[in-house]
Amino acid sequence: MGLPVILSETAYLTFESICSQIQERLGNKALNDFKRNTIKTLELISNSP
Secondary structure, eight states: OOOOOOOOHHHHHHHHHHHHHHHHHHOHHHHHHHHHHHHHHHHHHHHOO
C-alpha cells in the first residue's frame, strides 16, 4: 500500500492541457498510452516516494 499522490490544481490543469495537445496532434491511441504511462508513474511514486 502506497502513500497518496496529491496533485495541485496547476498540475492538474497542465496535465489536461498536455492531454488535449496530444489528442489533437497524435490521436486517441497516443493519448491513452500517455495516460496509462502517467498512471503507472504515479503508482511507482506512491509506492517508492
